[in-house]
Structure formats: structure tokens, C-alpha cells
Amino acid sequence: MTGGRDDGDPSATRNDLDAGHVRNAVLAGRIGRLVLNHPPQLYLALVTGAALALAGAVTWAALAGGGSTPDPVAAVTTTTTAAAERPTITRPTTTTAEPPPAEPAPTEPSPTEPAPTTTAPKPPRPRPTPAPVEVLWQGTVKVRGDGGPGSGWFFDQPPPREGSSLGDLAYGDATTVTSDKVADLPDDAVPDQARCAELLNATAGITRASSRVGNAFCFTTRGGRVGHAVVTGTSPRDPLDPSTTLDVVVWDLAR
Known part of the structure; x- marks a missing residue:
């Protein structure tokens, strides 16, 4: 077209x-x-x-x-x-929030320990000093060796009482003196009642002490008393009067 x-x-x-x-x-x-x-x-x-x-x-x-x-x-x-x-898209920025700091755990208050108390040791209680034992009798006796009166002596009742061949101290022979229990002294110190009692408790079965002049010994009486004797003279060769002379102290019973 x-x-x-x-x-x-x-x-x-x-x-x-x-x-x-x-x-x-x-x-x-x-x-x-x-x-x-x-x-x-x-x-x-x-x-x-x-x-x-x-x-x-x-x-x-x-x-x-x-x-x-x-x-x-x-x-x-x-x-x-x-x-x-085309629109511009802005992406949001994601920020990771840090976790809050952990709260410290509550600490329980430690119980207050009481300070150790130092208690000084109590000094030992002094032992009561025993009262000195009184002397019941003190004097000189002559122990005869003829077997008659005075051949022995008993000292639980002052003044001492004579016995015949028997007693707390008695004539043994020309060289000894006898008792229920005797304890020779280890030295020349003059003992007290406590010393003699200690020596006698440590001695068992001895009933004779030497009659040598100057010999000292402890002895016991029939009544539980303690005595001390020192030989001061002897005449064992005298056929008419054999004897031993002693200085004697007898303490009373402890109270």
C-alpha cells in the first residue's frame, strides 16, 4: 500500500x-x-x-x-x-554485648578464734613440815652380861625398865648387843629420828650390833619407837661384871 x-x-x-x-x-x-x-x-x-x-x-x-x-x-x-x-540497604551492625562482670561470691566471716590463754603452772604445794619428834628419854644404861636384872632394858615407858636377858637392848655376848632390829650408821654423824627410821626400814633381819667402843647404831623398841645408841665402854673380861655401857636416845612416836 x-x-x-x-x-x-x-x-x-x-x-x-x-x-x-x-x-x-x-x-x-x-x-x-x-x-x-x-x-x-x-x-x-x-x-x-x-x-x-x-x-x-x-x-x-x-x-x-x-x-x-x-x-x-x-x-x-x-x-x-x-x-x-535500587535502594541502598543498610544492614544493622550486630554488637555482641559483653557479659557483666561476675559478682564476687560473698565470703562468710570466719569465726573469731579466742586467743590462747597462757596459764602459768601452779607452783607445787609445799609439803607440810613434819613436826619434830620429841625425845621420849635420853641417858646412859649399863647392860650386864650375867643374865640377871639389867641384862636388858625396855625404853617405851620412861624411865627405862630393867629386864633379865631380854629387852629393847640386851647383852648378847662379849662382842655384841642385841635388839629386835638394828641398823649400823655409815658415818659418825649424829642422826635424827627420821634418819634412823629410814635406815631401819632399809634393813631386814639384823638383830645384833657390835659392842666395840665408839660404835653407833639405831634400834627399835617393842612399842615401835626408834632409838639411837653409842657404845661408850665395855668390860667383857671381867668375870664378876661383864657389861657394855651405852649412851641412848629414844624418840617418841611420830604424831
């Missing part, structure tokens, strides 16, 4: 495309001048309008060309505009 558009003519389609390119270029130039002459607030509106115009032109050309190859310039422009329209 003359004077009309032939949809099947490829040259006519190409001319339409070229005319569309020219219009797009003119429109782009106008948009550029508007961008330069107007403030930035209009930039987004102008870019959006240009993108819509270009998209419509490309769509129209595609429909008119029946599937012909689209203009690469229009495709690039469309992609750029779409990228410009």
Missing part, C-alpha cells in the same frame, strides 16, 4: 528505530541540561522520568520489530537506571 506504513518492510522498521534513537538522544540531552541547571532535589525525579521514557521506547521498538535484537545502548541505559533506583 502506497503512502502507508508497511509492517512487513524491514527498512521501514529500521527507520523507525533510528528515529527512536534520535528522539532518545535528544531527550537525554535535555535531561542532562536540566540536571545541570536545576538543584539536586530534581535529580531523582528526572532520572526516573528518563528511565520510564527509555523503557517505553525500548518496549515499543521490540513490539514493532517482532523480536528483533534490542538496542544495546538502551539496555545499558535501562540497567544503569535500574541500578540507580
Whole structure:
């Protein structure tokens, strides 16, 4: 058909495309001048309008060309505009909160230990001093060796009482004096009652003491008293009066 558009003519389609390119270029130039002459607030509106115009032109050309190859310039422009329209997504920054510092565990108050008390040791109690034992009798006796009265002496009741061949002290023979228990003194010191009692307790089975002049010994009485004797004289060879003379001290019972 003359004077009309032939949809099947490829040259006519190409001319339409070229005319569309020219219009797009003119429109782009106008948009550029508007961008330069107007403030930035209009930039987004102008870019959006240009993108819509270009998209419509490309769509129209595609429909008119029946599937012909689209203009690469229009495709690039469309992609750029779409990228410009894509909103910027700001991802929130995740900050890991540090855990609060652990509270210190409550400490139980330690029980107050009492200070050790130092107790001074008590001094030992002084032993009571025994009262001195009183002397029951003190004097000189002569122990005869004839077997008659005076052959022995008893000292539990003052003054001493004579016995015949028996007594707390008695004539043994020419060299000894007898008693229920005797203990020789180890030295010449004059003992007291306690010393004689100690020596007698340590002695067992001795009943004779030497009648040598100067000999000292301890003895016991029938009543449990303690005595001390020293030989001061002897006459064993006298056939009429054999005897031994003694200085004697007898202590009373301890109270």
C-alpha cells in the first residue's frame, strides 16, 4: 500500500528505530541540561522520568520489530537506571554485648578464734613440815652380861625398865648387843629420828650390833619407837661384871 506504513518492510522498521534513537538522544540531552541547571532535589525525579521514557521506547521498538535484537545502548541505559533506583540497604551492625562482670561470691566471716590463754603452772604445794619428834628419854644404861636384872632394858615407858636377858637392848655376848632390829650408821654423824627410821626400814633381819667402843647404831623398841645408841665402854673380861655401857636416845612416836 502506497503512502502507508508497511509492517512487513524491514527498512521501514529500521527507520523507525533510528528515529527512536534520535528522539532518545535528544531527550537525554535535555535531561542532562536540566540536571545541570536545576538543584539536586530534581535529580531523582528526572532520572526516573528518563528511565520510564527509555523503557517505553525500548518496549515499543521490540513490539514493532517482532523480536528483533534490542538496542544495546538502551539496555545499558535501562540497567544503569535500574541500578540507580535500587535502594541502598543498610544492614544493622550486630554488637555482641559483653557479659557483666561476675559478682564476687560473698565470703562468710570466719569465726573469731579466742586467743590462747597462757596459764602459768601452779607452783607445787609445799609439803607440810613434819613436826619434830620429841625425845621420849635420853641417858646412859649399863647392860650386864650375867643374865640377871639389867641384862636388858625396855625404853617405851620412861624411865627405862630393867629386864633379865631380854629387852629393847640386851647383852648378847662379849662382842655384841642385841635388839629386835638394828641398823649400823655409815658415818659418825649424829642422826635424827627420821634418819634412823629410814635406815631401819632399809634393813631386814639384823638383830645384833657390835659392842666395840665408839660404835653407833639405831634400834627399835617393842612399842615401835626408834632409838639411837653409842657404845661408850665395855668390860667383857671381867668375870664378876661383864657389861657394855651405852649412851641412848629414844624418840617418841611420830604424831
